[in-house]
Amino acid sequence: MLANSSSKHLTWTGNLPPYSLSALSQSRLNSCEYIIDTTKLKVSSVSEIIIKSAVFLSSRVSSSSSSSFIKSLSSWISKGASLAPHDIRIDFAVFFDGLKKTVRITAEVLGDKAPEIAESYIKELDGNIKFVEERLKGLKDEQRPTVLHITKGSDLLMIDGGKSMIGEWIKLAGGKSVLPDEANMVTVTVESIIQANPDVIIIGSSGNKAQAAIEKIKADPAWQSISAVKNNRIYANPTGTFPWDRYSAEEALQILWAAQLFHPEQFKDLNMVEKTQAFYKKYYGYALSKENAEQILKGLSPIK
Numbered sequence: 001m002l003a004n005s006s007s008k009h010l011t012w013t014g015n016l017p018p019y020s021l022s023a024l025s026q027s028r029l030n031s032c033e034y035i036i037d038t039t040k041l042k043v044s045s046v047s048e049i050i051i052k053s054a055v056f057l058s059s060r061v062s063s064s065s066s067s068s069f070i071k072s073l074s075s076w077i078s079k080g081a082s083l084a085p086h087d088i089r090i091d092f093a094v095f096f097d098g099l100k101k102t103v104r105i106t107a108e109v110l111g112d113k114a115p116e117i118a119e120s121y122i123k124e125l126d127g128n129i130k131f132v133e134e135r136l137k138g139l140k141d142e143q144r145p146t147v148l149h150i151t152k153g154s155d156l157l158m159i160d161g162g163k164s165m166i167g168e169w170i171k172l173a174g175g176k177s178v179l180p181d182e183a184n185m186v187t188v189t190v191e192s193i194i195q196a197n198p199d200v201i202i203i204g205s206s207g208n209k210a211q212a213a214i215e216k217i218k219a220d221p222a223w224q225s226i227s228a229v230k231n232n233r234i235y236a237n238p239t240g241t242f243p244w245d246r247y248s249a250e251e252a253l254q255i256l257w258a259a260q261l262f263h264p265e266q267f268k269d270l271n272m273v274e275k276t277q278a279f280y281k282k283y284y285g286y287a288l289s290k291e292n293a294e295q296i297l298k299g300l301s302p303i304k
Helices: 020-024 043-052 064-078 095-110 114-135 165-172 190-196 208-219 251-262 272-284 290-297
Strands: 009-013 031-035 055-057 146-152 155-160 200-203 234-236
Touching: 095 114, 095 165, 114 165, 114 251, 114 272, 146 165, 146 190, 146 208, 155 165, 155 190, 155 208, 165 251, 200 208, 200 251, 208 234, 251 272, 272 290
Parallel strands: 009 031, 009 055, 146 200, 200 234
Antiparallel strands: 146 155
């Protein structure tokens, strides 16, 4: 993250879902942009981006795109640039604690009222977790559905297991990972999925690819013996300004959505459309329509 107090321009690298720019455009920043493929950026381009940016945000994921960009950034700084980066490293080993730490650090960099808003968000996140825990108090292990979380619709054999952020919210929401010993973004065999026999399948946030993946699973003879397929319990995970299922602010909504999905009777009074709209208004300053809130909850792109 880099901050230049003389500017109000935001640069964000990586893949952002379709709701991101519309929400960012409602913020106190004058302008914003995002860069999908940072591998094509040269050192000179990096310097131009940093100089004009009030805030620079980049994921610390170990992808070739991010690594290439960080190398270019380091090279530019080593050539005598006067603007030094904040060397901020986030450890997500303690998943929700890591998310809270990220929120607080980002708020510190943004300044102004951001720290106050960050604490309000963390209070809401903790409140939602407590709300779900109270509703599910006394839940027996056999009442917890087994859940397979597929990372993305374009690869049905890449999954997120119990040893991941995904595994944590599945547990908090009253489910249990069907592959508890697997980590994040792990490739497995279709045989292992069939043997695990999940009650629920969730396709990770990837827009319309998730919907196509659901239809592909339903049509594939190899998947037909699985309980989730036989009972039509295959779902696309919501995607808002960022995928809800991963490390994002909307993880606070993900817990509620998943709890209602796994235990509809215990959460039949929960209106996720209204919750989503209120969240967007409070934290993004964005008036999300009912129609687009419904699209988000279905894992679909916004209605134009």
